[in-house]
Amino acid sequence: MTRGAWTQGARLEAAAMRVETRLHRKGVLETRRFAARTEARAIVVATLAFGVGLAGGAVGYWGRAVPVWEGASVAAGGIAVAASITLAAASVSYRLAARDPRQAWLMGGTRARRAWMTSAVAISLAAVFGMLQWMLFDMASLIWPGAAVDTLTATMIVALVAGASGYTAFAVAAHVTATRLVVLLFAVVATGFAVSAATTRDDDWYRLNFSELGGQGGVTAAVFNATLLIAGGVTALLALYLLTSLARWARTEPRVTRARELIVYVVFLMLAGCFIGAAVVPVTTSQVGHNVFAIGMAVVFGALLLGLRWVLPCLPWAMIALGVAVAIGIVFSAILFWLSYYTLATHEMVCAGLVVGWLLLFTRTLAATERADAAAADVDAGSCVLETDSSEPLV
Numbered sequence: 203m204t205r206g207a208w209t210q211g212a213r214l215e216a217a218a219m220r221v222e223t224r225l226h227r228k229g230v231l232e233t234r235r236f237a238a239r240t241e242a243r244a245i246v247v248a249t250l251a252f253g254v255g256l257a258g259g260a261v262g263y264w265g266r267a268v269p270v271w272e273g274a275s276v277a278a279g280g281i282a283v284a285a286s287i288t289l290a291a292a293s294v295s296y297r298l299a300a301r302d303p304r305q306a307w308l309m310g311g312t313r314a315r316r317a318w319m320t321s322a323v324a325i326s327l328a329a330v331f332g333m334l335q336w337m338l339f340d341m342a343s344l345i346w347p348g349a350a351v352d353t354l355t356a357t358m359i360v361a362l363v364a365g366a367s368g369y370t371a372f373a374v375a376a377h378v379t380a381t382r383l384v385v386l387l388f389a390v391v392a393t394g395f396a397v398s399a400a401t402t403r404d405d406d407w408y409r410l411n412f413s414e415l416g417g418q419g420g421v422t423a424a425v426f427n428a429t430l431l432i433a434g435g436v437t438a439l440l441a442l443y444l445l446t447s448l449a450r451w452a453r454t455e456p457r458v459t460r461a462r463e464l465i466v467y468v469v470f471l472m473l474a475g476c477f478i479g480a481a482v483v484p485v486t487t488s489q490v491g492h493n494v495f496a497i498g499m500a501v502v503f504g505a506l507l508l509g510l511r512w513v514l515p516c517l518p519w520a521m522i523a524l525g526v527a528v529a530i531g532i533v534f535s536a537i538l539f540w541l542s543y544y545t546l547a548t549h550e551m552v553c554a555g556l557v558v559g560w561l562l563l564f565t566r567t568l569a570a571t572e573r574a575d576a577a578a579a580d581v582d583a584g585s586c587v588l589e590t591d592s593s594e595p596l597v
Contacts, residue, residue: 248369255364259357268356277339283364285332288371292324295375322435333393380565394429411546417486434477441470
């Protein structure tokens with residue numbers, strides 16, 4: 203082949219690299235613009251939510267002393283606006299998130315899948331915000347029992363709760379990641395179980411296990427079982443985000459095969475199914491059936507931890523070793539329970555802490571790997587452009 207042919211091919215390659223680099227720069231600019239627009243929209247949403255809370259509080263509390271906790275109280279208004287405004291703001295924000303170049307993959311898939319993803323994010327955030335308000339106002343009622351405030355004070359409290367909920371929900375839902383989903387999962391379970399424990403009439407439930415809260419009936423069981431259902435939805439969404447993250451990693455890591463991606467995806471779907479099954483079959487309905495889902499959750503996750511070396515051998519050795527250590531910690535905690543040193547509730551809390559900690563580090567490791575691969579690709583692209591743009595002849 204002649205010298206000119208080689209030169210022409212190199213020039214075409216250089217032109218292609220220039221186009222790719224410009225597209226990348228355009229994507230960066232679009233990402234920055236999306237972040238700025240999100241912040242501006244969040245402020246607008248907070249302002250509108252504040253106005254809605256102000257109007258609702260003025261109508262609901264007009265001309266009377268408003269109790270902090272009992273009946274048509276400040277707590278009732280705060281919980282209602284926190285949950286409803288969070289639901290609306292998060293739904294809108296997550297639908298707009300697909301315009302972010304970093305989240306363009308959200309445009310793929312069917313409308314049905316997009317709808318349930320939006321529902322999972324919005325409902326879980328609304329549940330967390332609503333239960334946080336319940337906990338805050340409950341503590342206020344314990345500090346100031348029987349307290350009441352005037353119309354203006356009650357209205358301003360509800361309006362501030364509405365504004366803060368709208369802003370935070372819009373900002374959080376605008377950029378959902380696997381790590382944030384793990385935090386959201388923990389927040390759902392922690393707040394739901396806390397409210398269930400606070401509303402139960404059985405003061406000795408902790409001597410047994412958390413599942414006892416789901417079989418007591420009334421508000422306690424409703425909150426507990428709803429928490430498990432929402433946790434199942436968040437875990438299923440986490441499975442989809444992990445599948446997407448592993449698919450991106452597979453572009454630069456040949457050991458991340460499609461089969462290994464699907465193994466991780468199926469494991470987290472099974473965990474989601476266990477959450478939902480434990481809610482649908484409470485201990486009062488079938489102790490055996492409930493235990494199948496509860497124990498199945500531990501077995502499935504433990505198998506993932508112990509098999510991590512073969513499922514994802516490309517992970518850093520520290521992450522794989524940590525998975526084994528967490529599995530050993532879960533087994534050690536189970537032994538302490540079998541020896542009657544721990545109650546089952548204590549064992550469940552220890553396991554939950556270990557699992558959430560590992561999940562946070564696992565998702566952060568995946569995110570760091572993606573960023574490193576993207577940076578390396580950008581450096582390679584830039585060096586290729588510089589080489590082909592040089593004045594030396596290309597042969």
